[in-house]
Amino acid sequence: MNTLRIGLVSISDRASSGVYQDKGIPALEAWLGSALTTPFEIQTRLIP
Secondary structure, eight states, X not given: OOOEXXXXXXXXXXXXXXXXXXXXXXXXXXXXXXXXXXXXXXXXEEEO
């Protein structure tokens, strides 16, 4: 079975500079883990 590749992008000046930790990407990763039954690979980017 092929592995699904998923890209998650979050845009935040403050999270990318370390003012606070991004919570959106981890929440989406958790949701995808419970919603999908096929194997998947996630690549993430945090953009200022």
